[in-house]
Amino acid sequence: MKFSQEHEWVTVKGDIATVGITEYAADQLGDIVYVELPEIDTEYGKMDRVGSIESVKTVSDLFTPIGGTVIEVNPAISDTTPDGDVNDDQHFEYINQDAYDKGWLFKIRMSDPKDLDDLMNKEEYDAMIKA
Amino acid sequence: MTKIIFEKTSEGRKGSAVPEKDINIAEISIDIDEEMKADKIPDLPELSELDVIRHYTELANKNICVNSHFYPLGSCTMKYNPCVNEEIASMRSFTDIHPYQVESSVSGNLEIMYLLKKYLCELTGMDDFTLQPAAGAHGEFTAMLMTKKWFELKKENRTKILIPDSAHGTNPASANMAGFEVVQIASNENGTVNLDDLEAKIDDKTACFMMTNPNTLGLFERDILKISEKIHSKGGLLYYDGANLNAILGLVRPGDAGFDFVHLNMHKTFSTPHGGGGPGAGPVGAKGKLAECLPLPKIIQKEDKTFSLMYDNPSSIGRVKAFYGNFLVLVKALAYILSMGKDEIANVAKLSVLNANYLLKKLEDIYEIPYGKSCMHEFVASADRQKNIGVTAIDICKRMLDYGFHAPTVYFPLIVHEALMIEPTETESIQTLDLYSEILHKIQEETEKNPDLLHEAPHNMPVKRLDDVTAARKPDLAYKK
Numbered sequence: 001m002k003f004s005q006e007h008e009w010v011t012v013k014g015d016i017a018t019v020g021i022t023e024y025a026a027d028q029l030g031d032i033v034y035v036e037l038p039e040i041d042t043e044y045g046k047m048d049r050v051g052s053i054e055s056v057k058t059v060s061d062l063f064t065p066i067g068g069t070v071i072e073v074n075p076a077i078s079d080t081t082p083d084g085d086v087n088d089d090q091h092f093e094y095i096n097q098d099a100y101d102k103g104w105l106f107k108i109r110m111s112d113p114k115d116l117d118d119l120m121n122k123e124e125y126d127a128m129i130k131a
Numbered sequence: 132m133t134k135i136i137f138e139k140t141s142e143g144r145k146g147s148a149v150p151e152k153d154i155n156i157a158e159i160s161i162d163i164d165e166e167m168k169a170d171k172i173p174d175l176p177e178l179s180e181l182d183v184i185r186h187y188t189e190l191a192n193k194n195i196c197v198n199s200h201f202y203p204l205g206s207c208t209m210k211y212n213p214c215v216n217e218e219i220a221s222m223r224s225f226t227d228i229h230p231y232q233v234e235s236s237v238s239g240n241l242e243i244m245y246l247l248k249k250y251l252c253e254l255t256g257m258d259d260f261t262l263q264p265a266a267g268a269h270g271e272f273t274a275m276l277m278t279k280k281w282f283e284l285k286k287e288n289r290t291k292i293l294i295p296d297s298a299h300g301t302n303p304a305s306a307n308m309a310g311f312e313v314v315q316i317a318s319n320e321n322g323t324v325n326l327d328d329l330e331a332k333i334d335d336k337t338a339c340f341m342m343t344n345p346n347t348l349g350l351f352e353r354d355i356l357k358i359s360e361k362i363h364s365k366g367g368l369l370y371y372d373g374a375n376l377n378a379i380l381g382l383v384r385p386g387d388a389g390f391d392f393v394h395l396n397m398h399k400t401f402s403t404p405h406g407g408g409g410p411g412a413g414p415v416g417a418k419g420k421l422a423e424c425l426p427l428p429k430i431i432q433k434e435d436k437t438f439s440l441m442y443d444n445p446s447s448i449g450r451v452k453a454f455y456g457n458f459l460v461l462v463k464a465l466a467y468i469l470s471m472g473k474d475e476i477a478n479v480a481k482l483s484v485l486n487a488n489y490l491l492k493k494l495e496d497i498y499e500i501p502y503g504k505s506c507m508h509e510f511v512a513s514a515d516r517q518k519n520i521g522v523t524a525i526d527i528c529k530r531m532l533d534y535g536f537h538a539p540t541v542y543f544p545l546i547v548h549e550a551l552m553i554e555p556t557e558t559e560s561i562q563t564l565d566l567y568s569e570i571l572h573k574i575q576e577e578t579e580k581n582p583d584l585l586h587e588a589p590h591n592m593p594v595k596r597l598d599d600v601t602a603a604r605k606p607d608l609a610y611k612k
Contacts, residue, residue, distance in 0.1 A: 028548070030525075056599040057542040093600070127201040 001100070002116060003125035004065035006047075009100060010119060016068045017116075020104040021053065021095065024129050029055035032092040037073040038061070038106050044070065050106070051097075064108060066115045072107040073115050132593065133193070136186050139608055140176040146183065159524060174612070193593055195537050201563050203490075204511045205540035205552025206299070206347055208377045208399035209481075215470055216402060216463035225462050230454040234439055241438035244455065245430045247465040248414075254468075254476075255393050256386020257416030261425045262456040267374060268301040270394030270413030271341070274370055275309035275390065276416065276448045277424040278339045281368065284446060285426075289338035289367070295324055296347055297544045299374060304342045305361045310340060318546060322348040322502030324358060333365050343372040344388070345507035347552070349487065359389025368421070369394065376400045377482055377556070378508035381477030392417040400479075401464035410457040412464065427452045453508075470568070482557035483508040490555055493568035497575040501547055505546070509554035513545050522578045522585050524549040529588040529596060530577065534570045 002010045011018045026032065038050035046067035052058050064070075075082060076091040080117035095103035110116075120128065157420070178186075196202070202209040219225075228237055248260040253457070264270040282289045292306035295316045303313040314332050317327040323346065333340075335345070340362045344352045352358065362369045370485045371385040371393035385393050397412040417425055422442045423446035431441045441550035468476070484507050491500060491510045498512035514524040528538035528551070555564060577584050587596065 030542075031600045033600050054603075056603060057546060093605075 002065075002119035002121065003055070004063070004119055005128070006009075006063045006065065008065050010061065010065055010116070012110075012113075012116065015070065015110050015113065016107050017068070017103050017110050018107050019064060020099055021062075022125070023099040026096050026099045026103070027051060028113065029060060030057045031055055032095050035077050035092060035105065036072045037078055038062075038064070040070055040071055040073060043068065043111070044108070046112075062105070065107055065119060066110050066112040068108040070106050070108050074104050074106065075123065076102065133186075135610055136178070136183070137176050137612075139182060141176060142177060144177045144179055144182070145178045146178065146288055153420055163611060164211060178610060191240045195532075200535060200537050201555075201559060201567055202537040203508050203539050203553045203555050203567070204537060205349075205511070205554040206407065206543070207507075207540065208375075208396070208554060208556055209537075210377070210399075210402055210556040211558040212404055212463075212471065213467065220459045220462045220464040225330065225459060226569065228458075235437070238437045240458070241430055241440070243465060244458070244461060245438050247431060247461055247468070248430065250465070250468050251395060251414055251416055252545075253378065254384065255373075255376075255395070255416050256381045256384030256390075256418070257393060257422070258418050259422040260416040261412050261428070261429070261451075262412065262414045262461050263414040263426050263431040264394065264415055265452055265457055267372075267394060267396040267399075267413040268305060269344070270415045271301055271305035271372065272308055273413075273426060273448070273451045274392055274413045275305050275311065275339075275395055276451070277415070277421065278368055278370075279309055279425045280312075280446070280448045281421055282338055287366070290334045290338055292338055293329070293332060293340040293367075295342065295346065297322070297346050297469075297546055298341065298343060299347060299372065302372060304607075306339075306341065316340075317489070318348075322346070322350050322546075324354065325350050326354060328359075329361065333361065333367070335365065337362070337365055337367040338367040339370050341370045341372060342390075343374050344385070345375045345509075347375075348502045348511050348547070349378075349506035349509040349552075349554075350376075350503055351378075351507055355388045363389070374399065374480055375508060380480045384479045391419075391421050397460055397464040402467045403460045403463040410460060412457050412460040414456075422530075424448055428455070430455075464534070468518050479557050480508070483555075485555060486555040486559055487553070489561070489569065490553060490564055493564070494571060497572060498551065508556075509552060511544065512551045512553060513547050514549035514551055517575075517578050518584065520578065524551050525572060526582075526585040526588060527551070527571075527578070530574050530585050531570070532589040533591045534574070536567060536568040536570065555600075 002114050003022060007022045010020050019116050032053060035052040036052040044064050044067060046048050046065050049061045050064045051062040052099060053062050076094055078087055088102045197209050197211055213250055230424045244262055251260045252258060264273050290312050291314050293314050293316050295318060297318050306313050316332060317325045317328040319514045344355060346352060359369050368391045369389055371390040373393050373395035376395055380400055394413050394415045398405045423444060425447060427444055427449055428440035428442045431439055433439050467509040487506050487508050487510055491506055494512060499515050500510060501513050514527055524541045528541055531538050542550055543552060544550060
């Protein structure tokens with residue numbers, strides 16, 4: 001797992017990267033009440049703003065640490081079901097309770113795997129949040 | 132929990148008796164579409180006058196307000212609102228007028244507004260004011276429209292508004308609403324504007340720099356003259372968000388520090404009631420030629436010394452509100468200024484700064500104070516230390532309610548973790564400040580010995596800890612049977 005300056009985490013399988021926000025970020029934001037997710041099938045550049053996260057305390061922009069095309073968003077967090085109906089069973093608490101697994105946000109097909117080189121490993125990220 | 136008034140209804144109960152009708156009432160037939168007609172009579176509660184009085188008195192007693200509690204809500208300047216303001220504003224010559232009355236019959240009311248304008252000019256170093264905006268953010272938006280107009284008149288295409296990262300959220304919102312691009316300026320390690328970052332981001336597309344001074348960390352921007360020079364050398368405007376004017380009222384004039392225009396919050400600095408207590412007022416003032424862009428109508432004094440409304444000025448952005456502003460709020464602000472007087476008004480700033488520093492010193496042994504050893508009218512403490520042992524800023528604030536204090540502003544500004552933004556204002560006595568400090572020390576003891584007491588707070592309020600997430604996600608806003 002890799003980490004960005006903006007407190008996102010990334011895991012990679014083939015050319016697909018899965019992105020979420022870190023436990024530290026979720027803890028700083030407090031209880032999350034809404035997430036605006038990126039559009040599926042849309043291409044974003046590295047560090048583009050792709051959405052926002054609203055907590056009981058504040059609203060923060062959501063960035064993508066990797067450029068590429070978004071292929072999937074977390075159905076437990078999305079406003080709509082895969083069939084396009086209103087999702088009335090959203091679980092924003094997954095991000096607070098299980099940021100690295102159930103709380104993932106979106107999957108992106110990487111346009112340039114070199115984007116991963118700029119990310120931090122766990123030790124580097126832990127050192128950054130301590131500083 | 133208190134029942135709502137609809138649940139207290141008792142069929143057939145009446146508040147007052149209406150005499151039996153003893154005349155024939157003419158039948159009036161009006162053509163109303165069937166679908167527009169209500170299919171049942173409205174479901175209004177049936178109560179006696181005493182039921183209603185008891186209901187609202189009970190609700191009023193649950194209220195936490197400046198009249199009942201110490202209310203150190205940072206950035207909001209919750210000072211005491213003197214009774215004399217209300218007394219004056221309830222005079223019939225102010226309440227029983229109509230905005231469509233002929234001008235000559237309300238010349239005295241226009242004079243009131245003209246006088247207030249003059250005093251606000253004197254206090255801020257501006258040349259003219261509009262009293263129209265209904266609140267601080269409305270004032271900011273008005274200022275952004277003026278900025279747009281200013282550069283249109285100068286035929287310059289400027290698209291960017293610079294805003295410090297410690298600013299109130301309304302600043303970027305106002306700039307955005309007016310169609311500008313917002314550029315964030317970082318703070319330096321002292322909590323004030325980072326001049327290098329400003330230098331790097333300012334360019335010939337910069338329309339304006341919006342500043343709050345002292346800023347939201349309660350720190351005076353000492354580099355203000357350098358900043359003003361920098362902005363003006365690039366042809367930009369410098370805007371003063373008056374949220375924190377209380378700290379410098381009567382001592383420093385924004386206009387003298389290089390600000391081109393300002394908005395003021397009557398409900399903060401000038402002791403009129405806040406939001407829930409009635410409409411607000413956020414007058415905007417400007418210097419020199421920029422004042423030509425202020426909204427119309429403008430209140431002027433004619434040669435015969437009477438007062439009038441002037442509607443003709445192509446440089447103006449036009450109206451920003453129906454009629455002339457929230458008049459009774461303006462009357463209260465003028466009453467406040469006059470009751471203070473020229474000599475006393477600087478004491479507002481001196482005592483608000485003294486009170487804030489007194490509390491800062493009293494509390495620095497329990498909370499981290501990330502920026503500065505001293506402050507202006509408010510300071511931002513951090514509950515980071517407490518968070519390390521599992522107690523958050525919100526837990527501490529909920530516990531304060533149990534002890535009879537309103538909570539400070541929390542989690543703002545965003546650049547401070549677990550922020551507690553404390554603004555005591557000048558109207559609090561040393562006894563109140565001492566008691567507040569004593570209670571916060573007691574809460575610190577509880578934090579260390581019995582953190583669950585804080586996690587579950589408040590304990591003595593009509594409702595316990597509310598579920599913020601459900602409240603935000605599934606708000607219950609309307610009564611349904």
